[in-house]
Amino acid sequence: MGAVDDNELYPIGDVARRTGLSVSAIRFYADAGIVMPTGHTGAGYRLYDVQAIARLELVRTLRELDAGLDDIRQLLVGETTLHDLATAHLALVERQALRLQARRAVLRTIVKQHSATDQVSLMHKLVSMSDDDRDRLIDEFWNEISDGLDVHPAFVDRLRSMRPNLPVQPTTEQLEAWIELADLVQDDDFRHSVRAYLHDTYSTAQGRLITTPPVPDSIEKGATIMREAQVAYQAGLPADSPQAQGIAHRYAAWLAELSGKHDTTGFRRQLAANLLVAKDLHRQALQQRAAHTVSRFTDTHGRYLSLVATINGTTHEDNSPVPVPYEWIATALNAPGSRSEPAWGLQP
Incomplete structure (x- = not known):
């Protein structure tokens, strides 16, 4: 489209092509007192200058945003500002969006659950x-x-x-x-x-014991260490690395504190041996009952927690037993130099 001359008046057909509005829409806005023509030809045809064309383009944009005619009229005559109009309209659109989201959620639930x-x-x-x-x-x-x-x-x-x-x-x-x-x-x-x-x-x-303060917080601390061990193990971190030994030492210190024992070299050596035995026992236990236990949790309290996490926009922590890399921790505890590490604040 050619350049617009600030001093030229344009017939309604040219204005329609420049603004993307139909001729009938331009006439409607004129009749409604929104954007009046700048002048007329001798035959009575409407003419528009550059400022009128700019106002029509603004009207088209605001109408596409669902602004009302009265609001647009007040804006163009200076009774309101674009900022105030946008602020008021944004609040309206957000309320409409919330209602649409609610309707969408209901409809999607009906479709997914085949609701009655x-x-x-x-x-x-x-x-x-x-x-x-x-x-x-x-x-x-x-x-x-x-x-x-x-x-x-x-x-x-x-x-x-x-x-x-x-x-x-x-x-x-x-x-x-x-x-x-x-x-x-x-x-x-x-x-x-x-x-x-x-x-x-x-x-x-046993259940009453693990729910008595401060045991729940202590158990969560141990679970956090165990999750760290699992991540490190799955990432391929060597069991004899300083990082792996650090995780294993913190696990030993936590377990010693929980059981009321001292975190000594002998305690860590015995813990490593117990972990290797526990590896096989745990596998057998999983085969016998863990699947049922996890399934029961998932269908009851676990489902509640999962939905709460989704509603709150947080990540749901799976409370089912954390898989333990028994052999990896045992190897870290038995790694050369491991037993010479400090006992993490616990004295023998």
Whole structure:
């Protein structure tokens, strides 16, 4: 398209080609008092100058952004600013986006779960819940699940603290996860399954022991070291390397502290021997019962935690047993020079 002359007046056909608007749209904006023609030909045809063409291009852009005619009119006559118009319109668009996300989440859930017609209204209510409503629903769930759980109260508080916090502007995936979680925590079978899993796992002598402060924090510390060992092992870090020995030493120090023993050279030597024995015992245990245990966790408390992590936008830590590189740690403990390392603050 040729250059625009600041002093020239252009017929409506040229203006249409330059702005991408139809002739009828340009006439409509003139009749609505949005952008008036600059002048007319002797035959009464409308003419537009450069400034009018620029205003029409702005109108086209704002209309594509769904701005209303009254808002555009106020902008062009100077009763509002582009910044104020954009701010107000952005708030409107964001509210519309949230509603569309909620609808999308409901529809995707219906498609994925083949939901019944009577569930549609319920799902729509779930995505429209307030923060207080969501908190109340989760509180009711944990009140029932924890009732009669024979563990330290601090552990119950730890369980209850793992709860969903739906952000102000959730993604469709977060809304889908909330719909599923809200549906699950109200389901009697799911409540019974989670309650049974937690009671069977922790309402035992050993379970009560590992839920009593500060044991849970200590166990998490050991699990963190073990995850570090697993990552290093899978990355191919040599067991006799200083880095591997450092991980093994921290594991030995943690285990000595947990068991109330001293982290001595003899303790580490015995730990290395025990790890080699445990390697075979662990393999047998996995074959006999671990698959069932992990599956039960995944279907109950694990599913709850996974959905909460999705809703909160965090990474879910798999609480199933961390695979232990027994032989790798034992080799690191027995590596030349390993036993001469300091006992990490624990005196024999």
